[in-house]
Amino acid sequence: MSHRSRTRSGEIHQRAQQLTPGGVHSNVRLAGPRICFERGEGARLYDVDGNEYVDYLLGQGPNLLGHASAVVNDAVAREARRGSVFGAQHVLENAAGEVFLDTIGWADRVRFGLTGTESDQAALRLARAATGRTRFVRFEGTYHGWLDNVLATTVDGVTAPGSVGQLAHHLDDTYFIPYNNPEVLRETLSAHDDIAAIIVEPVMCNSAAIQPKDGFLAEIRRLCDQHGIVLIFDEVITGFRVALGGAVERYGVTPDLAVYGKAMAGGWPVSALAGTAELMDQLTEGVVHAGTFNSSIPACAAVIATLGLLRDDPPYGRIEAHGSKLIEGIRELGAAHQVPLRSQGLPMAFHVSFGEPELVHDHAGTAGFDQSRYADLTRTLFEHGVWVAPRGIWYVSAAHGEDELTTVLERLDAALTAEA
Structure with a gap:
């Protein structure tokens, strides 16, 4: 599955570059694709070209309740x-x-x-x-x-x-x-x-x-x-x-x-x-x-x-259950595709990367991660309708449900196939 063109996003980004350095208002966004969104709803985002994304970036974390509560x-x-x-x-x-x-x-x-x-x-x-x-x-x-x-x-x-x-x-x-x-x-x-x-x-x-x-x-x-x-x-x-x-x-x-x-x-x-x-x-x-x-x-x-x-209405049990299933699904897909896809953290905030499966306990341990390979994967994920941070953190919200879980794992499967 590949998304439709991003013609309008491209045009908006070209204009943005004339208005602000790099076309963005936070340097963190320089690492992401030049996609312009027009709305968010629950656990989904929609760009100006009509493309839909399952969102596990959540605005870098603030949208614990999902978008536009x-x-x-x-x-x-x-x-x-x-x-x-x-x-x-x-x-x-x-x-x-x-x-x-x-x-x-x-x-x-x-x-x-x-x-x-x-x-x-x-x-x-x-x-x-x-x-x-x-x-x-x-x-x-x-x-x-x-x-x-x-x-x-x-x-x-x-x-x-x-x-x-x-x-x-x-x-x-x-x-x-x-x-x-x-x-x-x-x-x-x-x-x-x-x-x-x-x-x-x-x-x-x-x-x-x-x-x-x-x-x-x-x-x-x-x-x-x-x-x-x-x-x-x-x-x-x-x-x-x-x-x-x-x-x-x-x-x-x-x-x-x-x-x-x-x-x-x-x-x-x-x-x-x-x-x-x-x-x-x-x-x-x-x-x-x-x-x-x-x-x-x-x-x-x-x-x-x-x-x-x-x-x-505490959402923490639902978030933990969703995140735990998602972490396990990511690990299973890595094994099925025979790639060293690893994850660690908590169900509501976890990190995905390429590297050895053992847990790391300090910053020095992250030196063994293949960050460039993971960044490449995120670009493919964007094309398949999954919005995540290139630096590896995934956030889960109260709005994520079974439909998002099924969809994101299907799209990750397709992205890994495309990367092979």
Whole structure:
């Protein structure tokens, strides 16, 4: 099966290149095909040329409920009639804060923002203010935004800036260590007394969907307590996706601060910084966090509606079942086609690549993946109506059902046949 022409997509992309660099508004999209979509519905996307796709990219993760949730969009449209931003408080803020804090279950305070990048920066600033220290620990292969002090690449154990034009010395405030390696972590903390925070993706969704080994997050928590260090969970992806209470619920470890985004607002641009009252209340005592569009009326309406849906009709069992069947189906197709197609991660967020079948436990383990071959496969998948990220992450939504499961496996089968 091959899709119809993409004449209109091509024309739109040509015009886009005259308007914005590369024709895209986020560099992540440079890796994908030049397809222009006109609408999304549930677990499907439809482009301007009339082609349909089963979507397992979900806007890079935000669409946990699927595309264009009527409940969320109707709530946003209704409340937006009040206005958008006032430069002051409004009547939905308390309701959004209450449902958010009640849902995650562990934090005392929340501040809403727009992006995970900015909320990560606020968390690091709070940690420095609280401890009087300047540096932080993070793990190779994790992603905490695109700003100079956090954007990094690690190749063969050497970490460097992730962008041309980046101020390399801003990374000097960071100790980069391997994930899932408590021994190196203990050594690092013992050797340095200038560490304000440890920031960690509880599941490394940005690097092969690597899960923490048993006890690893608990050991980070113990060491932070021992050394007086602030523990920050970057739950931009895992929050409300891996469980209703995020990674805190799934793994039973509580941070001091956590950053949320993506799945919390049904596809609307909202992030959140949550934490203990002791830390968060520093935002009234000299630590600056600001943003014109923070806690806008549409944002709060989206949070209230989305979290209400997730609480009233939790989709997690359905998502786990679908994702588990999909992972198994991908493995079976790899075996049937005699190709080293591998997957690992959680049913709601897993990684697919070419390589040896053994699980990898840190970023260095991903060096054996054949990323180029997998990128080629994704281009064939696009032609067969499957929308996925070339970097390997697959996201499952509450809108994915048996029809999508059957369809995606048939189309993957056809794509592997075409690649042979």
